[in-house]
Amino acid sequence: MLGDKIKDLRKSMNLTQEQLCQKIGIAQSTLGMIESNKREAGKKTLLKLADFFGVTVDFLLSNKIIDTNINIDTIFSGSGTLVSSTENNKLSKEEVKLLENYNKSNNEGKKMIISYSDYVSKNHVSVETEISASIDNSMPIAAHANEKATEEDIKHDMDIMNDDSQW
Numbered sequence: 303m304l305g306d307k308i309k310d311l312r313k314s315m316n317l318t319q320e321q322l323c324q325k326i327g328i329a330q331s332t333l334g335m336i337e338s339n340k341r342e343a344g345k346k347t348l349l350k351l352a353d354f355f356g357v358t359v360d361f362l363l364s365n366k367i368i369d370t371n372i373n374i375d376t377i378f379s380g381s382g383t384l385v386s387s388t389e390n391n392k393l394s395k396e397e398v399k400l401l402e403n404y405n406k407s408n409n410e411g412k413k414m415i416i417s418y419s420d421y422v423s424k425n426h427v428s429v430e431t432e433i434s435a436s437i438d439n440s441m442p443i444a445a446h447a448n449e450k451a452t453e454e455d456i457k458h459d460m461d462i463m464n465d466d467s468q469w
Contacts, residue, residue, distance in 0.1 A: 305339035307362060311355045312337075314406055326350040356408035 312322050319337070323330045328347055335341035343351065343362075352359045404415050451459070 303339050304343060304362060305337040308333075308343075308351060309337040311357075311406065314402075315355075322354070326354050354408070355406060356412060357405065361405075 312319070317325075319330050319333050323333050326347075328350065332341070332347065336343050336347070348359050348362060352362055355362075404412060407415060
């Protein structure tokens with residue numbers, strides 16, 4: 303029901319009724335009645351809630367939920383296009399969490415998730431490569447930080463930094 307869905311969305315964002323009401327500009331008594339399914343939400347309230355949670359009014363009013371047992375082949379083929387089911391592969395907990403987080407995000411958050419996932423997938427980014435790149439880029443700066451250093455001092459500093467036994 304609508305009230306249960308709103309309550310779940312609110313709790314997933316660690317918000318109290320009072321906090322949500324302040325953010326969207328409705329009375330706490332109104333939200334309480336909606337969440338307890340004792341009152342229907344008006345058009346303006348539905349629009350405010352949908353906008354705040356980054357979902358559609360249709361999603362709020364429907365009985366749709368994210369199914370953790372959905373067959374992954376019903377969602378994507380290897381090329382990322384929507385396909386029908388061919389095997390019994392399930393979504394992992396991480397994939398479900400990613401979809402849930404995307405669904406809970408507002409429009410700006412959704413754009414950021416898409417942008418970052420595009421960057422990661424195109425550049426094959428991993429934590430290890432990011433850390434390694436940071437270290438490689440910082441070494442010359444660290445070795446040359448002393449403006450009064452002679453060429454010999456710089457060579458000495460670089461030798462120490464490149465010698466793993468020193469760390």
